[in-house]
Amino acid sequence: MADQSAIEWADATWNTVTGCTKISPGCDNCYAERFAERFRGVPGHPFETGFDLTLRPARIQQPPAWKRSRMIFVNSMSNLFHKEIPRSCIDQVFDTMERADWHTFQVLTKRSSLMRSYVNARYANGKAPPHIWLGASVEDGAWLSRVKQLRETRASVRFLSIEPLIGPVERLALDGIHWVIVGGESGPRARDQSSVGPGYSRPVLHGGRSVLLQAVGWSERQSQRQNVGF
Numbered sequence: 532m533a534d535q536s537a538i539e540w541a542d543a544t545w546n547t548v549t550g551c552t553k554i555s556p557g558c559d560n561c562y563a564e565r566f567a568e569r570f571r572g573v574p575g576h577p578f579e580t581g582f583d584l585t586l587r588p589a590r591i592q593q594p595p596a597w598k599r600s601r602m603i604f605v606n607s608m609s610n611l612f613h614k615e616i617p618r619s620c621i622d623q624v625f626d627t628m629e630r631a632d633w634h635t636f637q638v639l640t641k642r643s644s645l646m647r648s649y650v651n652a653r654y655a656n657g658k659a660p661p662h663i664w665l666g667a668s669v670e671d672g673a674w675l676s677r678v679k680q681l682r683e684t685r686a687s688v689r690f691l692s693i694e695p696l697i698g699p700v701e702r703l704a705l706d707g708i709h710w711v712i713v714g715g716e717s718g719p720r721a722r723d724q725s726s727v728g729p730g731y732s733r734p735v736l737h738g739g740r741s742v743l744l745q746a747v748g749w750s751e752r753q754s755q756r757q758n759v760g761f
C-alpha cells in the first residue's frame with residue numbers, strides 16, 4: 532500500500548492484487564502495465580513478474596493500520612473485478628473496507644457488470660455504505676453500457692471516470708452519478724483527442740462535481756484541475 536498517491540483524486544493506493552488484462556480500447560496504453568513491465572525479471576522487485584495477475588494477501592489488513600482518514604484508490608495497479616480474482620479475495624477486500632470506515636475507498640472498474648453482480652448480492656437488502664464509492668470507467672461513447680450497469684449497482688456513492696477520453700461521448704446521462712472525473716490520455720503513445728474537443732466539458736460538468744485532470748490537445752486553461760460543486 533502506498534501512503535500517498537500520484538493520482539490527483541486520491542491520497543493513497545491499496546493494491547491487494549496487481550496485474551490485469553486488457554478489456555477495451557481504453558486499456559491500450561494502460562499506465563499500470565507500463566509501470567509494472569519496466570521491472571519484469573528484476574529479482575526481488577515487487578513487479579518481478581511484470582503485469583501478471585498476482586494476489587497479495589499480505590496487504591489485505593493494511594488500511595485499518597492507518598489511523599488518519601484517507602481517500603484510498605483500491606487496486607490502482609489492477610482491477611478488483613477481473614474474472615480471475617477469486618470471490619474470496621473480493622470478500623476480504625470488502626470486509627476490510629467495511630471495517631475501516633474512517634477512510635473513503637474508491638473502487639473503479641471497467642468490468643462494471645461483474646461489480647454490479649457482486650455488490651447487489653452482497654448488499655441485497657440495502658446499499659454499499661457511503662464510505663465505499665463504486666465507479667465505472669468509460670473511454671468513449673461505445674461503452675455507455677457501463678454507466679447503466681453502474682447506475683444499477685446498489686451503491687450509496689457512484690462515480691464515473693471518463694479517462695482516458697479517446698472519443699466523443701454523446702447523450703451521457705448523469706442521473707444517479709455523484710462524482711465525475713474526466714481527463715485526456717497522457718504518455719508517449721497518447722492518442723489524438725482533437726475530435727473530442729473542449730465542448731465535451733459541458734455535459735460532464737453539468738449537474739455534477741467534476742475533476743478535469745488533463746486534456747491533450749485542449750487549451751492550457753481547460754487542462755487545469757477544476758472542481759465544480761453541486
Ligand code: SF4
Nearest residue numbers: 551552553558561609
Ligand atoms: S482494466 Fe485498467 S488496469 Fe486493467 S488493463 Fe485496463 S486500464 Fe489496465
